[in-house]
Amino acid sequence: TQRFIWPMAQFGQIINMYQRARASAARVFGLMDEPSRLGENPDADELVVEEGRVEYDDVTFGYDAEPTVSDVDFTVAGGETLALVGPTGAGKSTVLKLLLRMYDVDEGAIRIDGQDVRDVTLPSLRRSIGYVGQSSYLFYGTVRENITYGTFDASDEAVVEAAKAAEAHSFIENLPDGYDTMVGERGVKLSGGQRQRLTIARAVLADPEILVLDEATSDVDTETEMLIQRSLDRLTTDRTTFAIAHRLSTIKDADTILVLEGGEIVERGTHEELLETDGLYANLWGVQAGEIDDLPQEFIERATE
Numbered sequence: 001t002q003r004f005i006w007p008m009a010q011f012g013q014i015i016n017m018y019q020r021a022r023a024s025a026a027r028v029f030g031l032m033d034e035p036s037r038l039g040e041n042p043d044a045d046e047l048v049v050e051e052g053r054v055e056y057d058d059v060t061f062g063y064d065a066e067p068t069v070s071d072v073d074f075t076v077a078g079g080e081t082l083a084l085v086g087p088t089g090a091g092k093s094t095v096l097k098l099l100l101r102m103y104d105v106d107e108g109a110i111r112i113d114g115q116d117v118r119d120v121t122l123p124s125l126r127r128s129i130g131y132v133g134q135s136s137y138l139f140y141g142t143v144r145e146n147i148t149y150g151t152f153d154a155s156d157e158a159v160v161e162a163a164k165a166a167e168a169h170s171f172i173e174n175l176p177d178g179y180d181t182m183v184g185e186r187g188v189k190l191s192g193g194q195r196q197r198l199t200i201a202r203a204v205l206a207d208p209e210i211l212v213l214d215e216a217t218s219d220v221d222t223e224t225e226m227l228i229q230r231s232l233d234r235l236t237t238d239r240t241t242f243a244i245a246h247r248l249s250t251i252k253d254a255d256t257i258l259v260l261e262g263g264e265i266v267e268r269g270t271h272e273e274l275l276e277t278d279g280l281y282a283n284l285w286g287v288q289a290g291e292i293d294d295l296p297q298e299f300i301e302r303a304t305e
């Protein structure tokens with residue numbers, strides 16, 4: 001039926017680890033370092049993150065009169081990973097923009113450890129939430145400056161530790177001036193995989209309690225892919241993580257997967273639970289099974305029926 005046509009095509013892209021990064025100029029997180037247009041509540045307190053529990057309480061929001069996301073309701077326990085999947089335009093990025101308070105909800109509330117994001121100062125909110133993704137950028141400056149960006153009191157040892165955790169240390173050492181090599185526009189050209197690892201090192205150093213991961217993959221070889229995966233695993237362990245998931249491993253290992261369609265949560269659960277309920281998500285997997293090695297045989301059979 002109609003309902004299943006778009007997602008099949010979409011999911012083919014989402015779960016293909018080597019998909020080329022979608023060139024979407026509208027990627028929301030280019031906004032990440034822009035000041036929010038929203039006013040700050042004069043009584044705002046500093047956000048205090050203890051567990052990192054994030055709660056969306058019946059959130060509805062629209063850029064205009066029409067709601068873009070409706071009745072989004074879920075809780076992520078501290079340290080867990082929530083994967084958002086769904087087709088282009090389903091509202092995945094919008095859900096995360098609301099967490100960062102790029103926009104305020106029209107209805108409902110978003111709370112971090114019980115604190116409404118509208119009642120905390122924006123700098124404390126943004127500091128607590130790190131971002132790694134395709135629009136995280138490098139500026140013209142040294143490798144070290146790019147890693148310490150936003151973390152002002154980092155020692156050289158801490159920078160190297162972060163680079164090691166991000167699997168970036170060895171390629172940095174091989175650059176002409178090591179950590180003092182100029183990168184970014186006009187600087188030494190880095191591959192997509194190297195740039196990603198530098199931004200992961202930046203996030204490791206900043207050590208935010210909550211992480212937003214927009215995992216678009218660039219064209220990287222298998223070994224780089226593996227290094228990136230390993231560094232991301234390290235980064236997300238024990239940290240509340242929201243992933244706009246493109247990597248198979250993230251989707252499968254997420255504590256909760258939300259399947260969004262037309263701004264609504266249409267399914268939720270773990271990978272196994274969603275396969276068992278035999279709904280939209282399972283269908284998508286079945287269809288894609290031919291491209292995936294480690295699926296249960298029954299799904300491969302279904303896909304090839």
Ligand code: ATP
Pocket residue numbers: 024028063068086087088089090091092093094095
């Ligand atoms: P993708 O996978 O392509 O990134 P997505 O699931 O993240 O898609 P969103 O980017 O959240 O989807 O977009 C949801 C809807 O909101 C889309 O119809 C989009 O065109 C619209 N939209 C996104 N940003 C804006 C904006 N700044 N102003 C108006 N409409 C917007």
